[in-house]
Amino acid sequence: MPLTTEFTHLLAVRHPIALAPMGGIAGGALAAAVSNAGGLGLVGGGRGEADWLDRELALVARHTERPWGVGFLTWAIGPEAVDRALARRPAAVMLSFGDPAPYAERIRAAGALLIVQVTDLDETQRALDAGADVLVAQGTEAGGHGGGRATLPFVPAVVDRAGPRPVLAAGGIADGRGLAAALALGAAGALTGTRFQASREALNAHAVGQALIEGRGDDTERGRALDIARGGDWPDRYTARTLPNRFLEQWRGREDELRGDAGALSAYRAAAARQDPDVVPVWAGEAVDLITDLRPAGELVRAMAAEAEGVVGRLGRALQ
Template structure:
């Protein structure tokens, strides 16, 4: 048990990253049913009908605690307030000012989870009264910052004091969970690993790309955000599998911003399903993913792997009390 599992009354210290458009209701329900905390990926919530449909699937699919995640820079406060009527155990906020959402979240009784990518964001999350902080390293897929996971997580833990911290970024198996706990975290937030599950909202081609790809095949840049004209704040770049398009425009972002024809052509190719325009957000943990695993099973597998990893650590570094007891036998 950890402070995170105690807070939500769940079995395993594992949460689903609320990946916009990919972490739908079926995936979130499966993670919760497996003993973790499933978080629906509402993202910017620009499609309220999609959010409502996925919430219906989620609430019909589990009676265990679940939550939902939003991007502060784009989510409509009114829609966030409506989702709170569905009774989430937690709301996760990331990327931007949380102030417009805090009152409604607190009034609903939901726990506030805030994701941070640097020290300044960590201080703001603590000031906002976050119940849980997610320390996301640059290894993570999708949008994020520039801090390395292994150095950033313990820094956030030290700042957070009694507030539980989840580690995120490049973690894809139980060894990563055990490492996160050793760094002082109370659990992990997994994204890319759960993308490789049948419940994720992924095309077969994207699933295959995840299984075939390596961590070194990913890169963090703003090229895809510029091409999509998404409005993402430039301070948070996105990590995805490289493509001919990202190779073409790497280090030429200003030229892409000035070329509307190139942006339109990319989006048209994406809509046609052109593999060279496929966007697969993924983190550096890809090397550890070789098969599609049902999400509920994956939660248990990661937890068991972590237990084995922790046992190895205990054998390698027995406590003074353990050594004293062994000598006295």
Template sequence: MALATAFTDLFQLRHPIALAPMGGSAGGALAAAVSQAGGLGLLGAGFGDREWLDREVPIVASRPGLPWGAGFLTWGIQDGAVEHVLEHGPRAVMLSFGDPTPYAERIRAAGTALILQVTDLEEARQAVDLGADVIVAQGTEAGGHGARHGRSTLPFVPVVVDLAAPVPVLAAGGIADGRGVAAALALGAAGALIGTRFQATAEALVDPVIAQAIVDGSAEDTERSTVLDLARGSDWPSRYPARTLGHPYLDRWRGREADLARDPQARQHYQDDVARGAIPSLPVWAGEGVDLITDLPAAADLVATLAAQAEDALARAGRRPPQLPR
């Protein structure tokens, strides 16, 4: 059976699956592969680095009729970056983490769908007021950055669905197989936005060491913290800790974030450790669904697998279980 929803209808998709616009790693090849397989591929535009955009956007934008979009980190968007992407005719632009108000109208005025990611109900209400075409409800199980005081995906999604109706909502956070997609649909979402699972694909722009760490990782090893942003000298607002796999600097500085923030020598030590290969160049962003990731498939094959698994899970959920012998 085809899983048709308001989200698939909006973008003429075959499957209610979207690629999370993971900064830097969701490049043109990955977005194009997801879209060609029937989902919605979203480029990880991050803050809008022009050189990166000029390299990656044409890979997906040059394919006529292919639905695609780009996602930005709202709190740090570079001047002109949104307009530069809009010139290439994306079907959607997604904004996450920060006030989307300055960008919402110009996106909609371009005839582009506005996707807003929310991490709490205040953000969800704002998204509705701004006229979002799609809302992404991100739970705390998600890999990478998220709200410090957010809520788990399971209870958060249906509340946002009810608040936002009839605006379609995508569930995000901890979804790494088709059963998770089916669960999102059962919660009333119109689809799922998936990140960590797509990091471990052939087309993702990640170091093979990082991809393998995701395959080998366990949810028990993930942790939400601001330590690695502080150690890297990143400007991420402290209200958005990040979920990553374990890391030596987490063990070294856990509970001493204020000390780390005041210690420039510690940040230099971090850069030195990266330079000599003692630690990865980037943290391994990973959500709690990482246990379900055991291979590195092509993204198109993964989309097909997720869709088939979701259809099977929903079909099984609708069947009467066999009677146990008395």
């Protein structure tokens, strides 16, 4: 029997599973596949680049009739990016890493739900004050950018603050066991990134998918060197978790020196443009150990949901 929660009721989805809107990775095909399988697919709108956004939102709208949404980096966008997405009539808009208040009213006025990702309790209160319909409590185990709170204690703290509003757990969740654990913490579902990055529909180079299969959670690390090299302008408070590469090994602990080395920055960007695996970031959470293959995203959704249902069922029988 499918697991039903406040999140599945609110979004009219079958499973309490959402795709993390990974910028440049979670395109329209991946979001549609997750939605068609019964989860909530979220296109990674990132900084709101217009041509990319138009192409990928058209793709998801064309390939699913189920609810879907789009996510943005709040600190990096303006109202025009949000309006561009809202014109496609998404079921939800997710905002991460910044103040959601300037965009909350226009999202609600368009009939979309507002999902806000938070990394600490101050951000949690700000999201609640902005009227978020759903919160995502992201633990530091997550791949890509995030904060410093661990998922296990952070999720229930956000659940207690959120009251009746549903909370999704994120960070280190890559299978049905993680989803079941999130539900046990009081969350209404899970938002998953790294596991879906290792899917057939993700907009990754093949080498990235292979690196995720071979990667180990022990090897992932948080840092700023790759953002400095890319010229990403990310707020310093949000570091990024990645698998190691040769560039990180060279510049680890030398971030201030890197900022001022024009030659190293130019060499990095030239290598990144060639997709050199020694420099290209492979965003990966600590649950990368659980990834052993590349599969269609819909298959991943169904497998995660079935495993979680089995775990919850076994726990229920054990308690009886």
